Amino acid sequence: MQATAEQIHKIAQEHLQKQRAYEKVLHVCFGPGCLASGSKPAHEKLSAAVEREGLSRKVLLKKVGCMGLCGRGPLVVVGDDEVFYQGIGKRSVDDDVEMLVEYLKTGALAEKLLMDGPEKGKKYTHMSEVPFYSCQKKMVMEDVGRIDPDSIDEYLAAGGYTALRKALSMKPDDIIESVKKAGLRGKGGGGFLAATKWRSCRDAHGSPKYIMANGDEGDPGAFMDRALMEGNPHLVLEGMIIGAFAIAGGQGFIYVRDEYPLAVQRLVAATAEARRLGFLGEDICGSGFDFDIRIVRGGGAFVCGESTALMSSIEGKGGEPRAKYVHTVEHGLWNLPSNLNNVETWATVPHIINKGHEWFASIGTAGSKGTKAFSLVGKVQNTGIIEVPMGMTLKEIIFDLGGGIPKGRKFKAVQTGGPSGGCIPADHLDKPVDFDSLYDLGSMMGSGGMIVMDERDCMVDVARYFLKFLVEESCGKCVPCREGVRRMYEIVDRIASGQGRSGDLEHLEELGKAIQLGSLCGLGQSAPNPLLSTLRYFREEYEAHITKKKCPAGVCKPLIKFTVNEKCNGCMVCARECPTECISGEKQKPHVIEQDKCVRCGNCFEACRFDAVTIE
Amino acid sequence: MTQSSACCGGKGGDVTVDLAKVDGIIDKYGRDRAGILGMFQDIQREYRYLPKDAVAHVCRTLGVPLAKGYEVATFFKALSLKPRGKYTIQVCLGTACHLKGGPNVIEQFERELSVKTGDTTADKKFTLESVNCLGACALAPLVRVDEKDFGKTTPGTVKKVVKAF
Numbered sequence: 001m002q003a004t005a006e007q008i009h010k011i012a013q014e015h016l017q018k019q020r021a022y023e024k025v026l027h028v029c030f031g032p033g034c035l036a037s038g039s040k041p042a043h044e045k046l047s048a049a050v051e052r053e054g055l056s057r058k059v060l061l062k063k064v065g066c067m068g069l070c071g072r073g074p075l076v077v078v079g080d081d082e083v084f085y086q087g088i089g090k091r092s093v094d095d096d097v098e099m100l101v102e103y104l105k106t107g108a109l110a111e112k113l114l115m116d117g118p119e120k121g122k123k124y125t126h127m128s129e130v131p132f133y134s135c136q137k138k139m140v141m142e143d144v145g146r147i148d149p150d151s152i153d154e155y156l157a158a159g160g161y162t163a164l165r166k167a168l169s170m171k172p173d174d175i176i177e178s179v180k181k182a183g184l185r186g187k188g189g190g191g192f193l194a195a196t197k198w199r200s201c202r203d204a205h206g207s208p209k210y211i212m213a214n215g216d217e218g219d220p221g222a223f224m225d226r227a228l229m230e231g232n233p234h235l236v237l238e239g240m241i242i243g244a245f246a247i248a249g250g251q252g253f254i255y256v257r258d259e260y261p262l263a264v265q266r267l268v269a270a271t272a273e274a275r276r277l278g279f280l281g282e283d284i285c286g287s288g289f290d291f292d293i294r295i296v297r298g299g300g301a302f303v304c305g306e307s308t309a310l311m312s313s314i315e316g317k318g319g320e321p322r323a324k325y326v327h328t329v330e331h332g333l334w335n336l337p338s339n340l341n342n343v344e345t346w347a348t349v350p351h352i353i354n355k356g357h358e359w360f361a362s363i364g365t366a367g368s369k370g371t372k373a374f375s376l377v378g379k380v381q382n383t384g385i386i387e388v389p390m391g392m393t394l395k396e397i398i399f400d401l402g403g404g405i406p407k408g409r410k411f412k413a414v415q416t417g418g419p420s421g422g423c424i425p426a427d428h429l430d431k432p433v434d435f436d437s438l439y440d441l442g443s444m445m446g447s448g449g450m451i452v453m454d455e456r457d458c459m460v461d462v463a464r465y466f467l468k469f470l471v472e473e474s475c476g477k478c479v480p481c482r483e484g485v486r487r488m489y490e491i492v493d494r495i496a497s498g499q500g501r502s503g504d505l506e507h508l509e510e511l512g513k514a515i516q517l518g519s520l521c522g523l524g525q526s527a528p529n530p531l532l533s534t535l536r537y538f539r540e541e542y543e544a545h546i547t548k549k550k551c552p553a554g555v556c557k558p559l560i561k562f563t564v565n566e567k568c569n570g571c572m573v574c575a576r577e578c579p580t581e582c583i584s585g586e587k588q589k590p591h592v593i594e595q596d597k598c599v600r601c602g603n604c605f606e607a608c609r610f611d612a613v614t615i616e
Numbered sequence: 617m618t619q620s621s622a623c624c625g626g627k628g629g630d631v632t633v634d635l636a637k638v639d640g641i642i643d644k645y646g647r648d649r650a651g652i653l654g655m656f657q658d659i660q661r662e663y664r665y666l667p668k669d670a671v672a673h674v675c676r677t678l679g680v681p682l683a684k685g686y687e688v689a690t691f692f693k694a695l696s697l698k699p700r701g702k703y704t705i706q707v708c709l710g711t712a713c714h715l716k717g718g719p720n721v722i723e724q725f726e727r728e729l730s731v732k733t734g735d736t737t738a739d740k741k742f743t744l745e746s747v748n749c750l751g752a753c754a755l756a757p758l759v760r761v762d763e764k765d766f767g768k769t770t771p772g773t774v775k776k777v778v779k780a781f
Contacts, residue, residue: 032752033752033755036752037767070753070755218748218749220713220748223751258657258694259747296654299657299691299692300692300694301691315649316650316651316680316688318687375753375754378756383712449753451753462715473748579727579772579774599720601717602717606770
């Protein structure tokens with residue numbers, strides 16, 4: 001079916017009308033975090049209760065994508081004024097559902113399910129009052145958490161595919177010009193200007209031209225792309241179709257991580273729906289332009305996030321990168337002109353077309369325009385997905401949105417850019433978050449993982465963690481990355497085990513520089529970053545491991561010992577938490593840790609409420 | 617189309633591969649070499665691992681050298697040439713999970729099940745794996761058993777997870 005503009009408009013209007021017929025729309029978060037904490041059973045019970053109470057004509061239950069504040073899930077948001085309920089079913093699903101039904105019937109707020117404010121007894125009622133949300137500026141994430149991602153009608157009712165129709169009436173060159181003036185930079189890591197890439201691909205010889213979206217979000221600690229693909233798949237498609245029209249692309253691919261089966265399922269369903277209404281396939285919207293998209297599953301290889309490796313994988317080969325003196329925009333997939341952008345970059349395009357490049361360029365900093373989505377995780381109060389204007393400071397993100405560090409501990413560092421990025425210490429918290437500032441700090445934007453660390457995190461251990469990751473994920477094609485990163489790992493592992501030697505740090509720096517210079521692909525070239533940045537900002541911590549054989553943060557197992565001090569009142573909590581049952585002692589008498597059996601997991605330390613467990 | 621079945625017999629407890637089923641999977645991808653990774657993944661879903669006979673059959677059908685087939689089969693972490701247990705336990709060791717104690721959780725699984733990470737228990741019930749991020753970092757450390765997620769785990773919750781299956 002080739003739906004006309006009028007028909008599409010009618011679908012959208014009818015859908016809106018249908019929704020307005022309900023007194024309240026209740027959004028239940030089906031994002032990855034909320035699903036893992038039980039939003040599905042909560043939804044089932046809620047749905048049954050609404051039916052039972054005869055509310056089904058008044059209340060519409062909607063399953064939506066990630067609402068962002070994953071750490072407080074499962075989340076439910078009700079009505080146009082967005083009453084914000086959190087932790088549904090944390091204590092008892094039945095009780096919480098009952099409270100929600102009572103609210104739906106009488107309008108009396110379910111106080112217990114509201115989020116606590118900073119002052120005691122004060123609660124936030126609406127989403128807009130919660131700093132985690134009010135400090136954000138949403139663009140690509142705007143409708144994620146608001147619309148049902150399985151329904152194209154929902155997307156159309158939210159204004160979906162209007163940008164595509166507008167773009168199809170423009171000249172391809174004007175679209176590229178608009179994206180250029182907007183200053184859109186690739187959000188997958190490098191920050192390359194999108195319009196420059198598009199222009200080169202359009203001008204390249206060869207047909208068909210391939211248009212690709214990178215949804216191989218391999219950085220550990222990042223899941224914004226997942227939230228986007230699962231929460232609003234049509235936005236990604238629409239951006240890609242516009243890009244394809246501007247570049248004169250003929251076939252599209254979205255490469256999605258194997259670990260995200262729901263994203264694959266949603267995107268496959270979305271492409272079928274888009275095809276049904278004539279947004280994909282032949283003669284899109286009657287414009288004469290043909291383009292289609294296929295969803296390709298990755299195979300669990302980090303390196304496939306690199307453009308040439310990704311293309312090699314789509315071709316049905318192992319995912320090894322190649323040297324890029326021949327650009328992929330000219331010779332990419334099957335040796336033909338290929339344009340690859342991150343899914344978030346594509347999802348930004350419809351906004352630029354609809355609201356104009358001036359609007360887009362007015363957000364952000366001089367060099368980095370628009371917004372960026374991040375996953376804010378680790379040792380921070382409010383964990384989840386955020387989208388903020390470029391240029392917001394790290395401090396604002398971690399302390400205003402994120403609510404600071406839990407358990408009253410001290411902030412130590414924030415890691416950005418995944419295994420290609422670095423750790424930024426407290427001294428630089430007032431730095432703005434944009435492509436260039438992060439690069440200057442020895443880190444990078446990356447795809448948008450932001451992992452907060454506190455004083456109980458050891459930077460040597462963090463470096464070792466990333467090096468181990470990179471050793472496992474190096475594809476093995478070039479020597480500097482394959483052998484060099486392994487050597488770096490061995491040295492850091494030795495340091496963390498208390499076997500460090502003088503000269504190790506200098507050796508590491510030398511190796512790091514060689515790997516940066518000599519590796520084939522971007523991932524190899526940036527592989528030393530986590531190590532070098534921790535060495536740059538936390539050198540004394542490395543030195544403590546080497547010279548004093550001590551781990552100041554109390555993490556590196558060979559260097560620490562847990563003991564019980566005189567504050568122990570014999571409450572037995574630690575003994576219960578110990579996985580190896582190595583804590584003995586009678587009730588109300590000080591306990592003892594048997595050192596031979598202790599595996600140094602730190603459970604007793606975390607469990608003790610009387611500071612009676614000491615790390616030496 | 618080959619309708620017969622093949623069995624490689626011998627060690628490793630390889631299963632008998634239903635070649636007609638494999639042909640169905642190959643057809644789903646239009647018998648196109650580009651779909652080889654997807655084919656392997658679908659075959660693996662069927663048998664819980666990638667049997668060697670299936671690799672050989674796919675290569676033969678597509679006209680791809682066996683070495684190229686194995687290049688793909690061994691390159692990607694999602695594919696396993698070794699038979700796996702009834703349930704796969706994936707312990708996330710993404711950055712957030714690492715910081716929040718994921719390594720302690722996986723070590724406890726190793727003790728509880730008496731296996732090393734990457735191996736299968738003697739009774740073929742569980743395969744223990746580490747993964748580099750399951751994308752639910754707000755619930756770190758995360759453990760996934762097949763389709764079921766367990767958030768904010770500790771070494772203490774390991775027994776409960778194992779018992780649930």
